[in-house]
Amino acid sequence: MTFEYAPAPESRAIVSIKPKYGHFINGSFVAGKKHFPTINPATEEILSHISLGGASDVDKAVAAAQKAYTKTWSKLSGKERGKYLYRIARILQERAREFAVLETLDNGKPIRETRDIDIPLVAAHFFYHAGWADKLDYAGLGHSPKAYGVAGQIIPWNFPLLMLAWKVAPALATGNTVVLKPAETTSLTALLFAEVCQQAELPDGVVNIVTGDGSTGAAIVNHPGIHKIAFTGSTDVGKKIARAIASTDKKATLELGGKGANIVFDDAPVDEAVEGIVNGIFFNQGHVCCAGSRLILQESIADEIIEKLKVRMSKIRVGDPLDKNTDLGAINSKEQLVKIKELSAIGDAEGAERWSPQCNLSDKGFWFAPTIFTGVTQAHRIAQEEIFGPVLSVLTFRTPQEAIDKANNTPFGLSAGIWSEKGSRIFWASQHLKAGVIWANTFNKFDPASPFGGYKESGWGREGGKHGLTAYLKTGKETGSK
Amino acid sequence: MATKKQARVDVKKTYKLFINGAFPRSESGRVFEVSAKNGDFIANPALASRKDLRDAVTAARAAHSGWSKATAYNRGQILYRIAEMLEGRAEQFESEIALTSQITSLKAKSQVLDAIDRWVWYAGWSDKLQAVSGATNPVAGPFFNFSISEPQGVVAIASSTSFIDFIDAIAAAVVSGNSTVVLVPGSLAVPAMSFAEVLATSDLPAGVINILTGSLDELAPWAASHMDIDGFDISGIDKKKRGALKEAGAENLKRIHAFSTGQSPTRILAFMESKTVWHSVGV
Structure with missing residues (x-):
């Protein structure tokens, strides 16, 4: 005999999606010029319209991140930075169901996974890295390791909010500010995360989110105000980034493809x-x-x-x-x-x-x-x-x-x-x-305590754990110190 | 009647390459001239070709498995043995460096002694790296999870003309279990090939360190685009020329680094990969 399952849909009433979104720059939402639709891949229903970030949007975001780095974030002690991250972790836990439903709508992955895996891990990443912020002296990177400055972060559509957490949490804990671009098809949870930053009263410009496509990502990679690139995505794009920054002083971590x-x-x-x-x-x-x-x-x-x-x-x-x-x-x-x-x-x-x-x-x-x-x-x-x-x-x-x-x-x-x-x-x-x-x-x-990353053409560097911190801090290699 | 003793004619050394534990000439038959400060002829070292580089990479790849799986204690002892051999020939290195470079004998002496001490410093890291770079990770679940560092495989080195830089770069790459192809520019060829003789008498397995003398402008781009080289230390390359090498190396996402300091475990770890293993825990 077979057992049939009755439908058990999770209510989508918990989310409210705006018809149109701008970029999140310097602590507030700013209208974009061009927009493109984002759909629910399970139904092809148009959920909202997302701004297509251009070079000028990236410029503004980088300027905001630079200012925030110089004026506030780099002057804040690790202890205080950590408390912002703890706040973010707690707000993410409070609003976990909302994030889970929104992620499932925008990405198409089952609610069982967003609810039980993605979103809990997102909160865990912020909670874990919050504790590192005032303990970096003990990470094995020498005394008082220094942040790079502004990190440009480009993330994929397969784990939209989780990849944001993998990127943003260590960057902020180590004292960097960020300009992040979510994937073209999955921007909604990143934009909701911007609201979390507001609720946490994170200083303006510490996190900036510019939505868009590959051209927006390229504008971030090539921007002279960016000191560090963190990318998760295909090996082909990873190689393009490696070539694009070859003649610059930019550092990069690349989490690329696999065939496990x-x-x-x-x-x-x-x-x-x-x-x-x-x-x-x-x-x-x-x-x-x-x-x-x-x-x-x-x-x-x-x-x-x-x-x-x-x-x-x-x-x-x-x-x-x-x-x-x-x-x-x-x-x-x-x-x-x-x-x-x-x-x-x-x-x-x-x-x-x-x-x-x-x-x-x-x-x-x-x-x-x-x-x-x-x-x-x-x-x-x-x-x-x-x-x-x-x-x-x-x-x-x-x-x-x-x-x-x-x-x-x-x-x-x-x-x-x-x-x-x-x-x-x-x-x-x-x-x-x-x-x-x-x-x-x-x-x-x-x-979050377990380093992740690959050998060979699967990329450069690790994310998570003690190892992941090196991706966002200057080590002896760059500073020339012993 | 007493005959006047004739001045003895020196027996001079032929300079060749060091590939897979042997000393072949360049397959290309090319050489270049190294002269003393005063212009006197010193040697005709081999001008290594692209084929020599490929042969050296093949040897390095073949040697990697055994060298990386040797115990850390064993690697440490072999590297220490190399320091013993260097010490015994310190005066030879001093005179070769003084003869072929622009530095004084006194400076050459201190550089050689420093290089030997550096080599000993690096040798001692073989069985301590994991304690510094590894971790057990307290994951939220029934798993025993740990991270260890492993050598990347084949590391190419573009050395500067300084003997101590040459020593730093090789020691940092091989102590973890990488095998190397070392590209040596200009007059450094003379002490570098004497160093190869040290290696050949130190129980170092063939192929772990291969040394090619010649032109970095020729050799480095070939190494950067070689698909079976995993890492590339370009500390000896002029800053303006590094970008092109990094661009070529992107094709297999080579780990390409330049270092502004010699003595640092960071330099060793740059050519290692972290591996994290999750083990299920249960009865």
Whole structure:
């Protein structure tokens, strides 16, 4: 017998979305000149109109951030800076439900994730970094490490408010001021965060938010008043930024793409591993740079795992992101959906075998059923390129060394997973994997105390933990001090 | 009848490259001339080619696995052994530096002794870096989570013409387990190749340090765009020329750094990556 679920929609009454938004510069909202619509990707309903920031808007925001840095923020003690961050953390907790609903509306991810993962982690990031503000002398970077000044921060659409928190919290804790640009399709929670800054009475100009597209981002990257770039997004854009700042003194941290390997050894706890595989690739519609998008199975257990995985996948509930029972929400944009379809078609063409459970997908909005490809080889493009969607490529191995060689065989090096009940094997594998974040018998876990970032073409630097502070402070390397 | 003793003819050294523990000539057959301050001929070191660079990178990549997996204690001992060999040949380095550069014998002497002390300083970091740079992270959940630092892989070094800069850059890169391809400009070729002889007699595994002499204007852009080089120390490159190298290095997001100071653990950590591992905790 099957159990049907009645709809359990979260009310959207808690949010009020304005018909039009400006930029948040120097503590207040200023009207933009041009606007573009932002939609709910689950319904294609236009939610609001967002300002398209140009060079003059970026100029104003940078000027405000510079002034705030010189006049107020750099003069404030760490203790006082920290208290602002604590205030922000508390207000975010108070307004958590509002943020969760708004994020789900604008991004398409399930309310279960925004409510239980994104927004709680956002508050945790501010709370964690608040405590660092007056303890930087103990971070191992020498006495009284200095901020860079104005940080230009460009964030993606997959975790809109969480990526804002990853960027803004450490920047403010270390004494920098910021000009942040949210992603084109997901600006709403960043603009609501501007209200939180107002409620927290954060000094004007410490946080500035300029909305827009790639051209707005480029204006931030190329602005001479910016001292530090923090970017999360694609490896292609990351390389462009690296080139753009090559002949400047700007510092950069880049959190870029990945093609995470999730390795399952023959002694793994099978049911837990299946759950971890699902969480690794279908969490947030697979719009996760550290997703476990390559499943690498020991040959002797491959059939058993794939069979159980298919059963588990057929239980994934795809649909209304505001429904509290939904597991897989909408693809964030039409553009992304096209990219997922293209790469999946290439998987078919290259001879991999595609499987998806039966799903009733809505005609409105952007949807893609959870999908696995078996019979994938290392040369296949779906084993090398980031799909950034709910699509899993399955490869197999015989010896542990083969698993490692396959796992490391991409230009990326962001994440990896290991499933085994044998402690020594887990440590061996984690030593040999070239990845910045490794999950053993778990996957896709995040915490403000835990550094995050990749090897090789997955980027530069770390965010979170003690390591993340170095991204926003001058170290001996720059100052020439011993 | 007493015969007058003839003046002895010196046996001079042929200067070659140092790749994979051996001393090959440049495959290109090219050399350049190094002269003394007074203009006297000193040597014809090899003018390394792009193919020599590729060979050196191949050797460095092959050596990386073993060197990075050697115990920190073992790496520390091998590096200390290099300091012992340097000390024994200190006078040779002093005279080579004094002969080929613009500094006085006295300054050359103090530079060589400082360089040996620096090398010892770096050697001692091998088994202390993790204590300084690593962390256990108190995450909110049933996980044991820690961060460790690992060497990046193959690091290229564009050295300045100063012997002590050359020593700093190599020591900082290899102590953590990186292997290196060192690009040596101009007259530094003379002491640099003597340093290679030190390395060859110090139990350092072949390929961990490879030394190419020649022109940085030629070699550095090739290194910057080489896709199998992970990090690039460009401290020896003129500031105006650094931007172009960083631009070329963006293709594989090379970690490219220049340092204004020699002695710093920051310099070691710049060519390491932090790895964070989450372990589930449960019974």
